[in-house]
Amino acid sequence: MFAVAGFAVGMLLLGYFQGYVHGAAGAITGVLADANRLGGNLDTQLRHLRGSLSQHVGQLDIEVSEKPFGMHMRRGSLVVEEVFPGFPAQKLGVRPGCEIQEIAGEKVKQGTWLDTFSKLPTPFKMSFNCPPHFSRGHGPLSDDKHNYRVLVIKKPFGMNVQVNTVPRVVEVLAGSPAEAAGVKRGFVLTAVQDQPVDAETWHDAWSKVTLPATLTFDTDRPVSKDNPFFDEKSGDVVVPSSAAPANLPEGWEEDEPVDGFDDVSVSVKELPFGMHVDAPPGKLPIVKKVAAGFPAEAQGIKAGDILIKVAGHRVDASTWFGVFQHAVPPFGLRFRRPHVFDSSKSSRVPLPVMPTVGEMSVTVEERPFGMKVKKGSNTVQEVFPKTPAQKLGVRKGCEIHQIAGKEVSQGNWMELFQHTPLPFNLKLYCHKKASSSKKSPETGHGPLSEDEHNFKVFVKERPFGMNVQSNVVPRVVEVLPGYPAEAAGVKAGFVLTAINDQKVDADSWFDIWQEAPVGTVLTFDTNMPLNPNNPFVHDEDNLKKLIDEEHVKEGFSDFRAAVKKLPFGFEVSAPHGNRPTVKRIVKGSPAEAAGVKVGDVLVEVAGLPVTTASWFKAFQQAVPPFGVHFRRPDPKDQPDSSSQASS
Numbered sequence: 289m290f291a292v293a294g295f296a297v298g299m300l301l302l303g304y305f306q307g308y309v310h311g312a313a314g315a316i317t318g319v320l321a322d323a324n325r326l327g328g329n330l331d332t333q334l335r336h337l338r339g340s341l342s343q344h345v346g347q348l349d350i351e352v353s354e355k356p357f358g359m360h361m362r363r364g365s366l367v368v369e370e371v372f373p374g375f376p377a378q379k380l381g382v383r384p385g386c387e388i389q390e391i392a393g394e395k396v397k398q399g400t401w402l403d404t405f406s407k408l409p410t411p412f413k414m415s416f417n418c419p420p421h422f423s424r425g426h427g428p429l430s431d432d433k434h435n436y437r438v439l440v441i442k443k444p445f446g447m448n449v450q451v452n453t454v455p456r457v458v459e460v461l462a463g464s465p466a467e468a469a470g471v472k473r474g475f476v477l478t479a480v481q482d483q484p485v486d487a488e489t490w491h492d493a494w495s496k497v498t499l500p501a502t503l504t505f506d507t508d509r510p511v512s513k514d515n516p517f518f519d520e521k522s523g524d525v526v527v528p529s530s531a532a533p534a535n536l537p538e539g540w541e542e543d544e545p546v547d548g549f550d551d552v553s554v555s556v557k558e559l560p561f562g563m564h565v566d567a568p569p570g571k572l573p574i575v576k577k578v579a580a581g582f583p584a585e586a587q588g589i590k591a592g593d594i595l596i597k598v599a600g601h602r603v604d605a606s607t608w609f610g611v612f613q614h615a616v617p618p619f620g621l622r623f624r625r626p627h628v629f630d631s632s633k634s635s636r637v638p639l640p641v642m643p644t645v646g647e648m649s650v651t652v653e654e655r656p657f658g659m660k661v662k663k664g665s666n667t668v669q670e671v672f673p674k675t676p677a678q679k680l681g682v683r684k685g686c687e688i689h690q691i692a693g694k695e696v697s698q699g700n701w702m703e704l705f706q707h708t709p710l711p712f713n714l715k716l717y718c719h720k721k722a723s724s725s726k727k728s729p730e731t732g733h734g735p736l737s738e739d740e741h742n743f744k745v746f747v748k749e750r751p752f753g754m755n756v757q758s759n760v761v762p763r764v765v766e767v768l769p770g771y772p773a774e775a776a777g778v779k780a781g782f783v784l785t786a787i788n789d790q791k792v793d794a795d796s797w798f799d800i801w802q803e804a805p806v807g808t809v810l811t812f813d814t815n816m817p818l819n820p821n822n823p824f825v826h827d828e829d830n831l832k833k834l835i836d837e838e839h840v841k842e843g844f845s846d847f848r849a850a851v852k853k854l855p856f857g858f859e860v861s862a863p864h865g866n867r868p869t870v871k872r873i874v875k876g877s878p879a880e881a882a883g884v885k886v887g888d889v890l891v892e893v894a895g896l897p898v899t900t901a902s903w904f905k906a907f908q909q910a911v912p913p914f915g916v917h918f919r920r921p922d923p924k925d926q927p928d929s930s931s932q933a934s935s
Contacts, residue, residue, distance in 0.1 A: 439500055447460050482504070549624040652705075686716040
C-alpha cells in the first residue's frame with residue numbers, strides 16, 4: 289500500500305516537474321525568438337528570464353505585519369501593478385502580476401479589498417496567486433481571419449462590442465488586454481469559450497464566462513450598410529457626437545431632476561456589473577439588457593435606463609465605455625429613467641414628458657411630500673427623486689398659491705402644509721423654465737458675472753477641471769469636458785486674475801488655488817491679449833506634435849511615487865514641444881513627502897503614458913491611490929535650491 293502511494297506521489301511530482309519544465313522551456317523559446325527577431329542582447333534577455341524564474345510562482349501566503357504595505361493595484365482589478373522598493377510587500381515576495389485571493393481568510397472582490405485591507409489591524413494573513421511572467425495571454429491563439437481566437441486571462445478586457453446585426457467590436461482601449469491579444473475594431477465576435485454567439489446571446493455568454501476563456505472572431509465579415517457605428521464610404525468607426533439628441537427636455541444637461549424622468553443612482557462595488565449598454569453615435573448610452581444574477585440586476589437597473597454619469601464624470605455615447613472601464617470599484621453610476629418606456633425599444637431615446645407651465649393642482653396624500661422651498665419665499669427650490677412631489681409633476685420654480693383652498697404667503701405656507709389633514713389640495717403656479725444658457729449660480733453653473741474683464745465663477749466642487757499654465761500670466765489652456773469648470777463657463781484662453789477677490793499673478797496663483805476651498809469665487813479676464821511667444825497655446829497642427837519618449841532617456845533616471853490623496857501639491861509646466869515637468873512643490877504636501885522634485889519629468893500617470901496634451905486629463909481622472917512615473921535629470925543637471933525657490 290505504501291509502495292502504491294509512493295508511486296502515485298512520485299508520478300504527481302514528475303507530472304508537476306514536466307509541466308514546470310515545459311512552461312520554462314516555452315518561456316526560454318519565446319525569449320530566444322524575441323531576441324532573434326528584435327536583434328536584442330541575448331545575455332540581457334536570459335538574465336531577465338533568470339530573474340523571472342527565481343520569483344515566486346503560484347500560491348503565495350504572507351503575513352502583513354506593518355503598513356504602508358507598498359503595493360499599487362491595477363485599476364479595476366485585484367492584480368498588483370507595482371511594488372515599491374524597500375517596502376514590506378517587496379520583502380515578502382509580492383510582485384507585479386500577483387492577484388489577491390484572500391485577506392484574513394475571506395475571499396475578496398475588486399470593490400471591497402481596499403476597505404478590508406485598510407480597516408484590519410495588523411498582523412493579518414493575505415493570499416495571492418502569482419502567475420509566471422510569461423503567462424500573459426498576448427497575441428492570438430489562431431490568426432485564421434474567420435476563426436481568430438484569443439485567450440482572456442483577466443477582466444476588464446477593454447473591448448466595446450455593439451450590435452447592429454452582429455456583435456461587432458467598435459472600440460479597443462489603448463493598453464488593454466484586448467489590444468495586447470490583437471483584437472481590433474471591426475472584428476465580429478462569433479464564439480465565447482467555443483460556444484457560438486449572436487446579437488442576442490453574446491452578452492450573457494461573455495458576462496458569465498469563467499476565466500481563462502477563449503474568444504473567437506471573424507475578422508473579415510463585411511459591415512452592413514446601415515451600421516451606425518461605421519462610415520459606409522471609408523469603413524472607419526464613426527466618432528459619436530458628444531451632443532445630446534435634440535428631443536430632450538430643458539435642463540437635461542443639468543444635475544437637477546428633469547421632468548418626465550426619475551434619477552437613479554447606484555454603486556458599482558464589483559465587476560463584471562452585468563449590463564449591456566447600447567450607444568449608437570449621436571444618441572445616448574442606454575441600457576439594453578441586464579444580465580440575470582449580476583450586481584446590475586441586484587441594484588435595480590432596468591432596460592431603458594439612460595446612463596449620464598460614471599464615477600462622477602458626465603458621459604455620452606463617445607466616452608461612457610472608456611470611463612467605465614477605467615473606473616475603480618466602488619464607484620457611482622447615475623441614470624435617468626423615463627416614466628414610461630418600452631424595453632423592446634430601449635435603444636431609442638424616449639420622448640420626454642413636457643413640464644407643466646401655468647397653474648397646476650395636485651392632491652397631497654402622503655408625507656413627506658418631497659419638495660424643498662426656498663428660504664423666505666413660497667417658491668420650490670428642489671424636488672427630490674422618486675417622491676410624491678416629483679411623480680405629480682411639481683418642479684423647481686413652481687410657486688405655492690393655495691393649500692386646501694386657503695391662500696398662502698411666504699410666512700404661513702409651512703404651518704398650513706404641516707397641519708392640514710391628509711388628503712388636501714395643493715395649487716401652484718409653474719413659470720416657464722429659464723433658458724439653460726442662463727443657469728443659476730446657486731447650482732454652480734454659469735458665471736456670477738459676465739463682464740469680459742471681470743468674469744466671475746463659483747467653484748462648486750473639486751477637482752474643478754481647468755488646466756492653468758503660466759507664461760506672463762496664469763492662463764487657462766484646457767478645460768475638461770463634463771467638469772465643473774466647463775459648467776461654470778470657463779474656457780481655454782481665460783486669464784485668472786483673482787481668487788476670492790485676492791489678486792493673483794503668474795507666481796502667486798498656484799499656492800492660493802491649492803488652499804482654496806469649495807465655495808471659492810474665481811475671477812477671469814476673458815479678453816486679455818495673448819503674448820506672441822506663449823508656448824502653451826498653439827494652433828491645432830502644433831497640438832498634435834507630441835514629444836517621443838526617447839527625449840527623456842539619456843541623462844535621466846526613473847523615479848516613481850504613489851498618489852494617495854489629492855490635491856497632490858505640485859505645479860506642472862507643460863508647454864507644447866516639451867515634456868510635462870514639475871515646476872513647483874507645495875511645502876508640506878503629499879508630493880513633497882513622496883520625494884517629487886522640481887525638474888522631474890512626468891511620463892506616466894496610473895500606468896498610462898502621458899504627454900503635454902494628455903497629462904492633465906489623466907491625472908484629474910485617476911482615482912487615488914495611483915502611481916506616477918517620472919524621469920529625473922542626473923544630479924549635475926538638477927537646479928540648486930536657489931533656482932528652485934525662484935521658479
